[in-house]
Amino acid sequence: MGNKILMKGAEVLGEAAVKAGCRLYFGYPITPQNEAPAYMAKRLPEVNGTFVQAESEVAAINMLYGASAAGHRVMTTSSSPGISLMMEGVSYCAGAELPVVIVNVMRGGPGLGGIGPSQADYFQATKGGGHGDYKIITLAPTNLQEQADLIFKAFDLADKYRIPVMILSDGLLGQIMEAVEYKDEIKPEDLAKKEWAATGRDPKREKNLINSLDLDLDGLERHNHKLQKRYKEIENTEVMCEEYKTDDAKIVVVAYGTTARIAKTAIDKVREEGLKVGLIRPITLWPFPSENIKNALQKENVKAFYVFELSAGQMIEDVQLCVNAKKPVNFYGRLGGNVPSPDELAEKIREIY
Amino acid sequence: MNDMKQIFKVTPLLTKTKRSYCPGCTHGVIHRLVCEVIEEMNLFEETVIVVPVGCSTLSIHYFEMDTVQAAHGRAPAVATGVKRALPDKTVVTYQGDGDLASIGTAEIVHAATRGENITTIFVNNGIYGMTGGQMAPTTLEGWKTTTSPFGRDYKKEGYPIKISEMLATLNGPAYIARTSVHNPANIMKTKRAIRKAFKAQKEGLGFSLVEILSTCPTNWGMSPVNSLKRISEETMKYYPLGEYKSVEGL
Numbered sequence: 001m002g003n004k005i006l007m008k009g010a011e012v013l014g015e016a017a018v019k020a021g022c023r024l025y026f027g028y029p030i031t032p033q034n035e036a037p038a039y040m041a042k043r044l045p046e047v048n049g050t051f052v053q054a055e056s057e058v059a060a061i062n063m064l065y066g067a068s069a070a071g072h073r074v075m076t077t078s079s080s081p082g083i084s085l086m087m088e089g090v091s092y093c094a095g096a097e098l099p100v101v102i103v104n105v106m107r108g109g110p111g112l113g114g115i116g117p118s119q120a121d122y123f124q125a126t127k128g129g130g131h132g133d134y135k136i137i138t139l140a141p142t143n144l145q146e147q148a149d150l151i152f153k154a155f156d157l158a159d160k161y162r163i164p165v166m167i168l169s170d171g172l173l174g175q176i177m178e179a180v181e182y183k184d185e186i187k188p189e190d191l192a193k194k195e196w197a198a199t200g201r202d203p204k205r206e207k208n209l210i211n212s213l214d215l216d217l218d219g220l221e222r223h224n225h226k227l228q229k230r231y232k233e234i235e236n237t238e239v240m241c242e243e244y245k246t247d248d249a250k251i252v253v254v255a256y257g258t259t260a261r262i263a264k265t266a267i268d269k270v271r272e273e274g275l276k277v278g279l280i281r282p283i284t285l286w287p288f289p290s291e292n293i294k295n296a297l298q299k300e301n302v303k304a305f306y307v308f309e310l311s312a313g314q315m316i317e318d319v320q321l322c323v324n325a326k327k328p329v330n331f332y333g334r335l336g337g338n339v340p341s342p343d344e345l346a347e348k349i350r351e352i353y
Numbered sequence: 354m355n356d357m358k359q360i361f362k363v364t365p366l367l368t369k370t371k372r373s374y375c376p377g378c379t380h381g382v383i384h385r386l387v388c389e390v391i392e393e394m395n396l397f398e399e400t401v402i403v404v405p406v407g408c409s410t411l412s413i414h415y416f417e418m419d420t421v422q423a424a425h426g427r428a429p430a431v432a433t434g435v436k437r438a439l440p441d442k443t444v445v446t447y448q449g450d451g452d453l454a455s456i457g458t459a460e461i462v463h464a465a466t467r468g469e470n471i472t473t474i475f476v477n478n479g480i481y482g483m484t485g486g487q488m489a490p491t492t493l494e495g496w497k498t499t500t501s502p503f504g505r506d507y508k509k510e511g512y513p514i515k516i517s518e519m520l521a522t523l524n525g526p527a528y529i530a531r532t533s534v535h536n537p538a539n540i541m542k543t544k545r546a547i548r549k550a551f552k553a554q555k556e557g558l559g560f561s562l563v564e565i566l567s568t569c570p571t572n573w574g575m576s577p578v579n580s581l582k583r584i585s586e587e588t589m590k591y592y593p594l595g596e597y598k599s600v601e602g603l
Binding site: 088 | 397398399400401403410413416417418419420421422423424427430431432433434435436437438439442443459460462463467
């Protein structure tokens with residue numbers, strides 16, 4: 001405790017999961033997150049855990065489905081093309097109300113794309129991604145300490161709401177090294193027992209069924225309403241967002257993850273020149289911090305928003321929904337795995353200021 | 354009346370829910386055999402059954418055991434997750450031929466080759482039943498289905514897949530057998546094979562699978578009696594019965 005350890009981003013994902021009480025990991029190789037399965041293959045046997053290299057991402061997510069159905073904390077990590085393959089399973093997890101933690105170390109797409117950092121899977125993560133009316137909680141770390149902290153948070157939220165939780169990391173956060181402190185160490189045996197899990201039946205209780213099928217139209221409608229009610233509760237209680245120098249800002253930058261980190265440096269630079277610029281950094285992408293955007297919109301001093309992303313413009317749509325065309329929403333994005341420098345973003349800010 | 358001895362009863366591991374299966378369908382027989390073996394081996398409290406997509410998806414309501422419903426073809430991966438989380442429990446997948454031999458080939462082959470310590474009940478009737486009678490990877494030559502309306506032509510549609518033979522080439526499985534339920538003698542043989550498969554799992558010997566040749570009177574367009582005849586006259590010729598793998602000591 002209290003010790004900072006220098007670690008690579010993908011390995012931080014693994015160690016944080018172990019410390020959060022996860023003893024089961026299923027995954028499939030894909031760059032730029034290969035250090036995560038390699039770490040788990042070595043680390044999990046030390047704590048009597050299980051690592052399985054699945055035959056595909058399709059199989060991996062279904063192994064998560066099974067392990068979660070059996071009442072255990074379980075995680076996978078992958079990158080964009082692999083996450084696409086998992087979407088069927090994520091939809092099933094959402095339907096069957098199974099808590100699983102999935103990390104997407106995003107890389108450039110579409111298709112096989114490239115292996116550089118990207119944020120082009122925002123729509124996929126925050127709007128459902130698979131079939132059916134569902135949401136998954138989506139968390140976006142901006143540095144490795146937060147990447148570690150959000151893994152703990154992800155497992156807690158998944159268990160609390162019986163919902164899949166996705167960490168939206170990226171090729172940069174997967175590959176850099178930083179000093180990280182693990183704030184807790186949870187023993188799996190100390191976690192609350194999941195009474196709903198399929199563990200073999202005690203004849204004294206009802207049968208436990210993990211299932212997303214209901215051929216009765218009204219039954220399925222009721223199930224959907226139950227899920228929607230839970231999503232509303234999550235929207236009301238679980239929003240996380242950082243605001244940076246927004247009090248007097250004329251321009252409010254909205255950015256998350258890696259881009260927010262670069263934007264912060266850019267904001268510090270232009271502030272030295274007297275430009276009043278602030279940052280709203282969503283930490284939960286779903287639920288989206290709409291209130292933060294709406295509050296900024298109400299302020300006299302805020303003249304415009306500026307959304308930075310490593311995509312052609314995805315989160316901007318959620319910002320626009322909040323702004324509702326009442327003030328300008330500008331956009332600048334880099335694509336293909338390219339990452340802007342702080343100077344590049346600073347110049348963009350100066351152009352519209 | 355008092356000296357009458359009960360020599361048969363319905364296994365209590367099947368629920369009393371009204372079944373969705375068509376008249377003459379053999380799912381009912383196979384469900385019963387699986388439950389009887391679980392009951393006789395005293396495994397009820399430790400069994401988790403993973404059910405597929407297909408007609409037997411509805412078995413979510415028919416087994417008294419804890420049940421996990423899996424996506425199409427993914428039951429072996431789901432069962433892997435359950436078993437790795439609960440290594441002391443007995444984990445079973447119940448899958449049809451569209452589910453296991455088409456969309457789920459990767460999952461079944463890799464669960465088998467990993468020697469995943471689970472048991473698969475593979476019900477093969479050579480057709481997609483739930484979706485209304487389409488050609489399956491197991492459909493035989495000449496069989497008319499909605500997607501092979503002129504009869505399956507091996508030159509055009511390729512050849513039916515022999516799962517038991519394929520999986521028996523792998524090192525991971527402990528027990529692979531193909532049986533049938535077209536008459537009482539073969540029903541009893543099927544039950545013995547299921548028991549052996551469960552035994553393999555209980556003894557930690559590795560993957561086990563029983564492929565059971567079955568019928569689909571509705572989509573075959575045949576009476577139940579003629580459907581059973583078809584198994585012995587056609588299906589068994591392409592899919593010979595027998596034990597394809599049984600490790601030493603089982």
